Amino acid sequence: SAVISQKPSRDICQRGTSLTIQCQVDSQVTMMFWYRQQPGQSLTLIATANQGSEATYESGFVIDKFPISRPNLTFSTLTVSNMSPEDSSIYLCSVVSGREGISSYNEQFFGPGTRLTVL
Amino acid sequence: GQNIDQPTEMTATEGAIVQINCTYQTSGFNGLFWYQQHAGEAPTFLSYNVLDGLEEKGRFSSFLSRSKGYSYLLLKELQMKDSASYLCAVMDSNYQLIWGAGTKLIIKP
Numbered sequence: 001s002a003v004i005s006q007k008p009s010r011d012i013c014q015r016g017t018s019l020t021i022q023c024q025v026d027s028q029v030t031m032m033f034w035y036r037q038q039p040g041q042s043l044t045l046i047a048t049a050n051q052g053s054e055a056t057y058e059s060g061f062v063i064d065k066f067p068i069s070r071p072n073l074t075f076s077t078l079t080v081s082n083m084s085p086e087d088s089s090i091y092l093c094s095v096v097s098g099r100e101g102i103s104s105y106n107e108q109f110f111g112p113g114t115r116l117t118v119l
Numbered sequence: 120g121q122n123i124d125q126p127t128e129m130t131a132t133e134g135a136i137v138q139i140n141c142t143y144q145t146s147g148f149n150g151l152f153w154y155q156q157h158a159g160e161a162p163t164f165l166s167y168n169v170l171d172g173l174e175e176k177g178r179f180s181s182f183l184s185r186s187k188g189y190s191y192l193l194l195k196e197l198q199m200k201d202s203a204s205y206l207c208a209v210m211d212s213n214y215q216l217i218w219g220a221g222t223k224l225i226i227k228p
Contacts, residue, residue, distance in 0.1 A: 041220065041221075042206060042218045042219060042220040042221045043162070043206070043218045044218075045215070045216075045218075048215075092161055092162075107152075107164055107167070108152070108164070108208075108216060109164070110161035110162050110163070111161060112160070112161050113160075113161050115159075
């Protein structure tokens with residue numbers, strides 16, 4: 001299993017500013033994911049961050065707005081740039097870790113999330 | 120396109136049984152996951168199915184029919200703490216997870 005921590009846990013920010021969210025994992029993982037979850041909705045994948053390469057962004061998300069760093073196999077950051085109230089959401093870091101056994105598969109673990117409110 | 124459908128909300132009584140259905144249409148299939156998410160918290164893993172049939176884990180069971188593109192999560196002996204959203208997710212041929220919108224389960228005494 002993987003244990004994930006995120007900083008900050010919550011923040012209230014002014015329109016036009018930027019916030020960087022940190023994600024730390026207790027083990028080395030190849031793939032890290034950044035999700036957004038708006039109130040009452042399911043998870044929306046923002047991007048996949050692999051160490052040593054550029055992040056891969058999903059449709060509707062661009063690097064200028066959500067720059068991502070992945071300096072090593074245990075850490076990543078997501079920046080929400082030039083924020084607007086529409087960016088108010090929970091941002092979740094997630095990793096995939098292999099689970100061996102009778103039925104081996106990759107389980108996805110989530111960090112506790114960062115609750116962002118933009119005024 | 121890729122699509123995951125599950126009911127928006129369900130209500131059940133403490134001590135009873137509830138079945139949450141999930142149907143999917145995805146490009147490829149590498150397994151189906153169920154996650155539980157309490158309000159204000161991150162999702163936590165419940166189950167994984169990649170072969171047809173029923174997987175039982177305590178009070179929770181998950182069923183898969185790949186030919187029908189169908190799964191359900193069965194919760195027995197419901198407790199108040201089971202009030203949460205239950206998310207169905209399918210791993211596609213690119214090993215990306217496609218998420219359903221979640222089913223909010225309300226447990227009444």
